[in-house]
Amino acid sequence: MVPRCQxxxxxxxxxxxxxxxxxxxxxxxQEIKASQLWKELETLxxxxxxxxxxxxxxxxxxxxxxxxxxxxxxPGDEVAVIPPISGG
Amino acid sequence: MVPRCQxxxxxxxxxxxxxxxxxxxxxxxQEIKASQLWKELETLxxxxxxxxxxxxxxxxxxxxxxxxxxxxxxPGDEVAVIPPISGG
Amino acid sequence: MKGVDDVEExxxxxxxxxxxxxxxxxxxxxxxxxxxxxxxxxxxxxxNNFEGKNVISLEYEAYVPMAENEIRKICSDxxxxxxxxxxxxxxxxxxxxxxxxxTVIAVSSAxxxxxxxxxxxxxxxxxxxxPIWKKEIYEESTSxxxxxxxxxxxxxx
Amino acid sequence: MKGVDDVEExxxxxxxxxxxxxxxxxxxxxxxxxxxxxxxxxxxxxxNNFEGKNVISLEYEAYVPMAENEIRKICSDxxxxxxxxxxxxxxxxxxxxxxxxxTVIAVSSAxxxxxxxxxxxxxxxxxxxxPIWKKEIYEESTSxxxxxxxxxxxxxx
Numbered sequence: 001m002v003p004r005c006q007x008x009x010x011x012x013x014x015x016x017x018x019x020x021x022x023x024x025x026x027x028x029x030q031e032i033k034a035s036q037l038w039k040e041l042e043t044l045x046x047x048x049x050x051x052x053x054x055x056x057x058x059x060x061x062x063x064x065x066x067x068x069x070x071x072x073x074x075p076g077d078e079v080a081v082i083p084p085i086s087g088g
Numbered sequence: 089m090v091p092r093c094q095x096x097x098x099x100x101x102x103x104x105x106x107x108x109x110x111x112x113x114x115x116x117x118q119e120i121k122a123s124q125l126w127k128e129l130e131t132l133x134x135x136x137x138x139x140x141x142x143x144x145x146x147x148x149x150x151x152x153x154x155x156x157x158x159x160x161x162x163p164g165d166e167v168a169v170i171p172p173i174s175g176g
Numbered sequence: 177m178k179g180v181d182d183v184e185e186x187x188x189x190x191x192x193x194x195x196x197x198x199x200x201x202x203x204x205x206x207x208x209x210x211x212x213x214x215x216x217x218x219x220x221x222x223x224n225n226f227e228g229k230n231v232i233s234l235e236y237e238a239y240v241p242m243a244e245n246e247i248r249k250i251c252s253d254x255x256x257x258x259x260x261x262x263x264x265x266x267x268x269x270x271x272x273x274x275x276x277x278x279t280v281i282a283v284s285s286a287x288x289x290x291x292x293x294x295x296x297x298x299x300x301x302x303x304x305x306x307p308i309w310k311k312e313i314y315e316e317s318t319s320x321x322x323x324x325x326x327x328x329x330x331x332x333x
Numbered sequence: 334m335k336g337v338d339d340v341e342e343x344x345x346x347x348x349x350x351x352x353x354x355x356x357x358x359x360x361x362x363x364x365x366x367x368x369x370x371x372x373x374x375x376x377x378x379x380x381n382n383f384e385g386k387n388v389i390s391l392e393y394e395a396y397v398p399m400a401e402n403e404i405r406k407i408c409s410d411x412x413x414x415x416x417x418x419x420x421x422x423x424x425x426x427x428x429x430x431x432x433x434x435x436t437v438i439a440v441s442s443a444x445x446x447x448x449x450x451x452x453x454x455x456x457x458x459x460x461x462x463x464p465i466w467k468k469e470i471y472e473e474s475t476s477x478x479x480x481x482x483x484x485x486x487x488x489x490x
Binding site for chain 4: 199204205212213214216217218221222223224288292295296299
Binding site: 012014053055056063080082088 | 236237238242243302323327329
């Protein structure tokens with residue numbers, strides 16, 4: 001079994017409206033694919049399925065797509081759900 | 089003989105420093121080549137010879153090079169001596 | 177303002193997120209330098225319409241620490257590409273009424289081409305990479321989260 | 334600032350020569366429009382050096398009525414090339430101390446590319462065609478009339 005750790009998930013814009021929270025602490029495997037982490041979030045907030053194809057993660061403030069990339073998470077790491085941006 | 093008319097000559101920047109005036113009224117043939125008009129100005133202000141290759145005219149506020157172009161002047165027309173510009 | 181005996185200031189990257197109204201004059205003044213002949217600026221302002229709908233105001237939010245990092249990267253890219261002096265990137269958060277500035281970008285350089293190109297690059301990059309979100313609030317009391325066409329992971333949707 | 338019921342303002346070309354200090358904020362404000370999402374600006378400022386000589390200040394003069402006409406032509410060219418809303422071109426005359434603005438150009442447009450390109454074109458054209466002269470005043474109490482490399486009839490000298 002992969003050891004688990006607690007991470008901080010941040011939600012912004014439309015994803016925050018769907019999740020109903022702006023941040024939450026969850027427990028996840030320390031080694032996890034980005035796509036698998038997304039499934040964990042969908043389990044917590046089923047409405048997120050609607051935006052799956054539009055979002056990207058920021059893991060420790062670096063962009064990571066919701067694909068096969070293996071994440072190595074440390075306790076307290078920050079993972080943000082980033083809907084399409086629209087600044088400027 | 090070509091009829092003559094009085095025109096207003098304006099000098100700017102270095103040409104004004106050389107001529108020692110910023111404007112003057114002179115009498116010139118109503119039909120005159122730009123290069124010939126320049127010679128008339130050089131007769132009035134010999135120092136202008138130094139800047140001959142650097143200046144251009146503005147006749148009634150339109151650029152005219154000091155070449156063969158025939159000018160048709162009306163009494164009161166404004167002819168400016170325009171040294172290299174440096175705005176901005 | 178003597179310039180002559182000034183200690184030459186180090187290049188500065190000035191990045192700020194604020195709920196206050198942005199002042200174009202102040203941001204411009206922050207990048208002015210006695211060794212520079214040019215300041216170029218871009219100001220993003222709130223439009224009153226989108227696809228025929230009347231926009232009353234915009235609301236911006238940002239993932240601020242990451243947004244600051246991403247802008248710092250853009251500043252660093254700019255310094256690789258052009259000889260610029262100071263760079264300022266301001267972005268407003270919260271409600272922005274129509275005609276007010278949501279962002280002001282200012283760059284100074286000795287000669288104008290560098291700052292003109294850098295400002296253009298900066299706003300293009302900001303729209304593509306910096307985690308900031310705009311929600312348009314329409315007259316009919318509906319609203320919509322926007323996406324920049326430059327957003328690099330959702331452009332094709 | 335309602336935007337919604339505003340009578341849509343006509344495009345304006347605002348051209349001004351003045352001995353007063355230029356305000357980037359004021360010129361920017363003059364071109365802001367509720368139907369525009371972008372204002373791009375260029376500010377020309379006095380540098381403290383030229384070819385190793387310390388410049389104390391600059392002095393500008395212009396053939397004002399012709400300069401206004403030439404700028405009006407540039408505005409007209411811009412409107413042929415890009416969909417811009419308002420254009421403001423300010424140029425200061427007389428003494429301009431180091432770090433202060435000699436010119437401020439501002440253009441508004443619905444989308445940013447138009448105003449960014451228009452501002453760049455405007456300053457290039459101003460330097461090539463508008464009868465304005467700058468005299469640099471050096472620390473050693475000498476002075477020199479300058480020429481823009483863009484000046485169209487004396488570039489090769």
